[in-house]
Amino acid sequence: MPRPAFPRTLREFQLTFASEAACQQYLAACRWPDGFVCPGCGKPHAYELAKRQRWQCAVCRRQVSLTSGTILHNTKTPLTAWFWAAYLMTTDKRGLSALLLQRQLGLRRYETAWMMLHKFRRAMVNLTREPLRGEVEVDETWVGGAQAGLQGSRQLRGRKAALVLVAVEKRGRASGRSRMAVIPDFRRATLTSFLKQNMAPGTTVYTDGLKSFSGLQDAGFKHVARIQPRRTAMRNGTKSVVPLADRAIGNLQQWLIGTHHGVSRDQLQVYLDEFVFRYNRRKQPMAAFQTLLGLGTGRAPTTYARIQGGKDLPPLLSES
Numbered sequence: 001m002p003r004p005a006f007p008r009t010l011r012e013f014q015l016t017f018a019s020e021a022a023c024q025q026y027l028a029a030c031r032w033p034d035g036f037v038c039p040g041c042g043k044p045h046a047y048e049l050a051k052r053q054r055w056q057c058a059v060c061r062r063q064v065s066l067t068s069g070t071i072l073h074n075t076k077t078p079l080t081a082w083f084w085a086a087y088l089m090t091t092d093k094r095g096l097s098a099l100l101l102q103r104q105l106g107l108r109r110y111e112t113a114w115m116m117l118h119k120f121r122r123a124m125v126n127l128t129r130e131p132l133r134g135e136v137e138v139d140e141t142w143v144g145g146a147q148a149g150l151q152g153s154r155q156l157r158g159r160k161a162a163l164v165l166v167a168v169e170k171r172g173r174a175s176g177r178s179r180m181a182v183i184p185d186f187r188r189a190t191l192t193s194f195l196k197q198n199m200a201p202g203t204t205v206y207t208d209g210l211k212s213f214s215g216l217q218d219a220g221f222k223h224v225a226r227i228q229p230r231r232t233a234m235r236n237g238t239k240s241v242v243p244l245a246d247r248a249i250g251n252l253q254q255w256l257i258g259t260h261h262g263v264s265r266d267q268l269q270v271y272l273d274e275f276v277f278r279y280n281r282r283k284q285p286m287a288a289f290q291t292l293l294g295l296g297t298g299r300a301p302t303t304y305a306r307i308q309g310g311k312d313l314p315p316l317l318s319e320s
Ligand SMILES: [Zn+2]
Pocket: 038, 039, 040, 041, 042, 043, 057, 058, 059, 060, 061, 062
């Protein structure tokens, strides 16, 4: 039972996953790419119990759920809706708002759409992911609650805006993979902690002249710090010292405002993860689609209560 090829167009997707049965076939193909094997007796014969989303071993009668270990387990929402939502989320660069998803899928409750999107967002953080390496640009930005005019740490006093650190791999003049994190402050320990969590030792880190970035050499990185030109000069064509990170920040800000009309601070990290997820997999939509549905990751499902208020998220860097 070979895994079917990933649909290249919206039309093809619609035709491939038009029914619950088709979605179940796909789940079975992901679960048993070389054909069904009973986890009880090891025999290769089974019947489909389509209505219960299970297969039953023809020899020992054991039942195996197609959705266990995926975010689809015990869902009351049709598989076609989940597949459709995952496809839109991986292929549409703008991402989806819950309201738009509710409308597009014809869901009765807004909460259902909201829940689906947040389950996807939590599936996006691959805990075993490879650290960035080679040459990496790092820059910081404020998100939300504009505090224009205030410089650096003085902005922290109002605390309406969130501070975000952005890292982008330099591959020649193009961008490689990215990482983004909400950070509580500009302290040297905070920045070093982010770099250590996200970059391989020996990575060359390019930053602006911010003082907190000093000391990166001691932490095992090669550090290239250059003074960032003034904004007015950059508008007139002077180049940023971290152009790839700046471009990523611009895209992020545009996306947060355009698609979500701003995001609350306690959910911000989740949105950063979504942005980075799509960004890092922009060339592998099939892998992205399967990761979202939890196919092959064995990630435990997240309950509604834990998602509200971001309770299941890891604590901010320096608070951990
Ligand atoms: Zn069996």
